[in-house]
Amino acid sequence: xxxxxxxxxxxxxxxxxxxxxxxxxxxxxxxxxxxxxxxxxxxxxxxxxxxxxxxxxxxxxxxxxxxxxxxxxxxxxxxxxxxxxxxxxxxxxxxxxxxxxxxxxxxxxxxxxxxxxxxxxxxxxxxxxxxxxxxxxxxxxxxxxxxxxxxxxxxxxxxxxxxxxxxxxxxxxxxxxxxxxxxxxxxxxxxxxxxxxxxxxxxxxxxxxxxxxxxxxxxxxxxxxxxxxxxxxxxxxxxxxxxxxxxxxxxxxxxxxxxxxxxxxxxxxxxxxxxxxxxxxxxxxxxxxxxxxxxxxxxxxxxxxxxxxxxxxxxxxxxxxxxxxxxxxxxxxxxxxxxxxxxxxxxxxxxxxxxxxxxxxxxxxxxxxxxxxxxxxxxxxxxxxxxxxxxxxxxxxxxxxxxxxxxxxxxxxxxxxxxxxxxxx
Amino acid sequence: xxxxxxxxxxxxxxxxxxxxxxxxxxxxxxxxxxxxxxxxxxxxxxxxxxxxxxxxxxxxxxxxxxxxxxxxxxxxxxxxxxxxxxxxxxxx
Numbered sequence: 001x002x003x004x005x006x007x008x009x010x011x012x013x014x015x016x017x018x019x020x021x022x023x024x025x026x027x028x029x030x031x032x033x034x035x036x037x038x039x040x041x042x043x044x045x046x047x048x049x050x051x052x053x054x055x056x057x058x059x060x061x062x063x064x065x066x067x068x069x070x071x072x073x074x075x076x077x078x079x080x081x082x083x084x085x086x087x088x089x090x091x092x093x094x095x096x097x098x099x100x101x102x103x104x105x106x107x108x109x110x111x112x113x114x115x116x117x118x119x120x121x122x123x124x125x126x127x128x129x130x131x132x133x134x135x136x137x138x139x140x141x142x143x144x145x146x147x148x149x150x151x152x153x154x155x156x157x158x159x160x161x162x163x164x165x166x167x168x169x170x171x172x173x174x175x176x177x178x179x180x181x182x183x184x185x186x187x188x189x190x191x192x193x194x195x196x197x198x199x200x201x202x203x204x205x206x207x208x209x210x211x212x213x214x215x216x217x218x219x220x221x222x223x224x225x226x227x228x229x230x231x232x233x234x235x236x237x238x239x240x241x242x243x244x245x246x247x248x249x250x251x252x253x254x255x256x257x258x259x260x261x262x263x264x265x266x267x268x269x270x271x272x273x274x275x276x277x278x279x280x281x282x283x284x285x286x287x288x289x290x291x292x293x294x295x296x297x298x299x300x301x302x303x304x305x306x307x308x309x310x311x312x313x314x315x316x317x318x319x320x321x322x323x324x325x326x327x328x329x330x331x332x333x334x335x336x337x338x339x340x341x342x343x344x345x346x347x348x349x350x351x352x353x354x355x356x357x358x359x360x361x362x363x364x365x366x367x368x369x370x371x372x373x374x375x376x377x378x379x380x381x382x383x384x385x386x387x388x389x390x391x392x393x394x395x396x397x398x399x400x401x402x403x404x405x406x407x408x409x410x411x412x413x414x415x416x417x418x419x420x421x422x423x424x425x
Numbered sequence: 426x427x428x429x430x431x432x433x434x435x436x437x438x439x440x441x442x443x444x445x446x447x448x449x450x451x452x453x454x455x456x457x458x459x460x461x462x463x464x465x466x467x468x469x470x471x472x473x474x475x476x477x478x479x480x481x482x483x484x485x486x487x488x489x490x491x492x493x494x495x496x497x498x499x500x501x502x503x504x505x506x507x508x509x510x511x512x513x514x515x516x517x
Contacts, residue, residue: 042439044478048501052480053435097437160508163501166443166478174502208512244501250512379462383447 034090037074039105043097046163048244071389072370075112092123100130104387110141131188139195149202152210155179160209193226200229205261207253219265230269232262303332307366309374316396320377331409363388426488427463430456433484440475
């Protein structure tokens with residue numbers, strides 16, 4: 001496809017309804033709101049402009065989040081926010097690590113949201129290292145919007161932007177890490193475009209490293225691999241954030257440098273210029289973030305569904321694997337209701353087998369519960385439950401069911417530290 | 426023989442997701458390695474997976490209490506002082 005044809009094709013795609021109603025893809029979609037659900041804490045690379053340790057309520061930038069959510073909590077937050085914010089049109093997973101380094105949590109959350117609302121756009125933002133292996137799964141749950149952060153095509157250039165990458169069970173460094181990452185990004189970009197996903201490419205501009213020639217080559221390549229939109233973002237380099245670039249006082253671009261870079265990249269790629277560089281837990285419209293308000297909102301309206309393994313309903317006295325039934329309770333700050341008792345086939349016949357038996361039936365029976373309380377549980381069922389977004393607990397073994405549920409009832413949070421975060425998401 | 430996690434851990438879950446022995450537990454946001462499950466990845470991959478993905482230096486120790494990612498080991502390998510000064514615009 002020659003350049004003009006490709007550009008026309010891209011202009012045509014920009015008119016797609018899925019683009020017009022997504023505030024990150026279209027400047028004109030600012031009336032629609034988005035929510036980032038922070039379910040993905042792990043990351044598989046170290047970018048020199050990111051510091052995973054830092055979390056401060058006064059700062060707003062990608063890779064940072066105040067409280068992680070399990071997939072079930074995340075779906076619950078989405079539901080609660082949607083009730084108050086009907087213009088909520090976009091559900092994204094952007095971290096605080098890399099969503100595809102946490103594929104189970106990411107996919108479970110997206111699936112849960114899609115089950116209750118088939119009208120929202122599902123998006124994911126990734127560094128691309130695990131993308132080729134996950135494209136089918138993402139398309140399968142209905143992800144239409146994908147952002148890949150690609151900073152350079154040159155391994156030498158990229159080796160100044162990344163310290164290491166965890167790939168094929170090894171920590172790679174320097175050039176080796178950069179080569180693996182770029183290869184995966186290019187493969188993933190092509191596969192995702194071919195799968196019909198609208199791909200936006202983010203590039204963090206670091207003057208002296210990936211501007212000029214490097215950026216021009218990148219724009220050409222991503223265009224030929226089917227990217228729809230390119231977002232050249234300025235490096236955020238505050239020493240207080242503790243990043244490598246920040247601590248070494250390596251400056252981000254000034255306005256002129258950023259504009260010049262966007263012009264260079266704009267020769268080949270449609271540019272996005274209204275990005276606000278959101279946090280991984282941003283909520284609301286791009287110009288009015290309400291992540292803090294929404295946290296209050298979801299705790300104040302929250303009802304949690306808790307499953308209890310108990311022989312008589314009085315004490316939490318049953319081993320998870322020995323349970324033949326679970327009592328399902330809905331618990332809120334002011335009420336406690338037994339919804340029903342669900343029968344399951346017990347699968348564990350003793351310590352030796354406890355960790356090996358299939359427990360898909362149990363997980364299915366408890367799929368809508370956020371927590372399960374039991375007297376004991378094996379490591380593997382524990383892990384499988386967590387992967388399905390259900391948190392097991394043995395902390396209340398042999399304690400009274402009603403008393404425990406009262407303790408676990410969600411409390412309306414009294415305040416959110418500081419004022420509402422200014423949107424920089 | 427088992428590895429252990431120190432208080433420098435930032436609870437990012439990366440180790441837990443890659444541990445082939447399912448040996449990492451989290452309770453109250455504290456990550457710990459279950460001793461009898463950890464084989465230091467001697468069979469599975471040769472290199473301890475938790476220490477290969479952990480983003481924090483000195484957060485994972487071997488059975489003798491020696492750090493698997495000692496201070497400085499996770500820093501970028503490509504920069505020298507001259508390059509940093511050039512990027513800051515202090516030298517050409």
